Amino acid sequence: MHDTDSRRDSVLIVEDEPKIARLVADYLEGSGFAAPQLDHGDAVLPWLQERAAEDHLPDLVLLDLMLPGTDGLTLCREIRRRWPGMAIIMLTARVEEVDRLLGLELGADDYICKPFSPREVVARVRAVLRRSQPSAEAAGDDGLLLDEAGWRALADGHDLGLTAVEFQLLKVMMHAPGRIFSRDQLMDHMYRDHRIVSERTVDSHVKKLRKKIAEAWPEREVIRSVYGVGYKYQPGE
Numbered sequence: 001m002h003d004t005d006s007r008r009d010s011v012l013i014v015e016d017e018p019k020i021a022r023l024v025a026d027y028l029e030g031s032g033f034a035a036p037q038l039d040h041g042d043a044v045l046p047w048l049q050e051r052a053a054e055d056h057l058p059d060l061v062l063l064d065l066m067l068p069g070t071d072g073l074t075l076c077r078e079i080r081r082r083w084p085g086m087a088i089i090m091l092t093a094r095v096e097e098v099d100r101l102l103g104l105e106l107g108a109d110d111y112i113c114k115p116f117s118p119r120e121v122v123a124r125v126r127a128v129l130r131r132s133q134p135s136a137e138a139a140g141d142d143g144l145l146l147d148e149a150g151w152r153a154l155a156d157g158h159d160l161g162l163t164a165v166e167f168q169l170l171k172v173m174m175h176a177p178g179r180i181f182s183r184d185q186l187m188d189h190m191y192r193d194h195r196i197v198s199e200r201t202v203d204s205h206v207k208k209l210r211k212k213i214a215e216a217w218p219e220r221e222v223i224r225s226v227y228g229v230g231y232k233y234q235p236g237e
Contacts, residue, residue, distance in 0.1 A: 010034040010058040011125055014044055014075070015091065016067055020114075024062065027118040028125065034058075041070030045078060052083070059129055060087040062121070063108075065094060076108055084185045085175040087128045091116075109179075144213075144222065144235070146171060155216035166209045173223065173233035182230040206231055 011028050015021040016039045025035040036058070038044055044061075051057050061079060065072040076088055093114040109128045112121060145154045151167050153160045162170065172189045173181060183202040210223045224234050 008032060008034045009060075009129060010036065010056075012044075012048075012058040012061045013037045014041070014061060014067065014072070015039065015064045017064075024118050024121055027122050031122050031126075033122075033125070039068075041067035041072070041075055044070065044075050045082075048079065048083070057083060057086065060089065060125060062089050062091060062125070065090055065092040081185060081188065084172055084179075084181055084189065087176075089121075089124060089128055143217075144174070146174060155213060158216045160212045160216060162209065162212060165205050166212070169205055169209055170223075170233070173231065174235075177233050177235050180226050180229050180232045186231065 009032070011033050013021050013024055013028075013035055015024070015037070018039070021037050021039065025037055028035040038047060044063075048057060063072050063076060063079075067075075072090060072092075076090065079086060079088060088108045090108045090111040091114060092111060110124055112124060143156045146152075146167075147154065148171065151162075151164060153162050153167060153170055168189050169186055172186065173179075183199045186202050186206075187199075206223065210221075213220075213222060222233055222235055224232050226232060
């Protein structure tokens with residue numbers, strides 16, 4: 001097990017085959033990533049919770065489908081619920097599971113079928129991180145910029161005047177453009193005290209957020225509704 005280096009992008013490898021885990025870690029570390037490793041499903045959530053408390057969560061989880069203890073599908077679902085902005089790539093030797101891995105319920109960002117080339121893993125990791133972690137400059141290319149230190153959102157330089165809850169909702173969705181978030185997932189990030197609110201409350205806050213964006217961009221819709229599922233941030237349209 002290697003400690004996460006907060007100065008580098010970090011990829012948590014969850015794989016119970018030691019040779020595969022070590023090979024992938026070697027390639028990732030050789031490409032500049034920190035690559036901590038876990039080999040048991042039951043260890044993953046406590047490890048992530050501990051890192052979350054220290055504000056040192058990994059940027060991406062490379063998650064094997066078949067694990068001792070908690071299986072990869074269950075872990076993917078729980079990680080997505082607790083930390084919706086975290087990128088996840090699933091590893092599987094079961095091609096028939098691919099549709100489930102990429103389904104709306106789990107929301108994995110990508111999958112890699114075994115056997116695979118470790119160079120392919122590094123390339124896919126880089127591609128997913130580019131998609132799921134836009135920089136402030138990249139967000140600015142769309143004209144919408146998050147000032148996380150000031151809790152502000154700027155549309156072409158215009159302050160949208162968001163409430164703290166509206167800012168949190170926008171931040172979660174902007175950190176994973178194109179990904180669909182359920183109301184439950186958004187609910188988990190609306191209030192830091194984890195109070196219980198209804199789905200209608202989520203819809204109400206999203207409605208207000210969209211209205212404020214529309215006042216700056218009347219001809220653009222960047223927060224999209226996905227019927228029966230939830231909402232997503234779709235830039236550049």
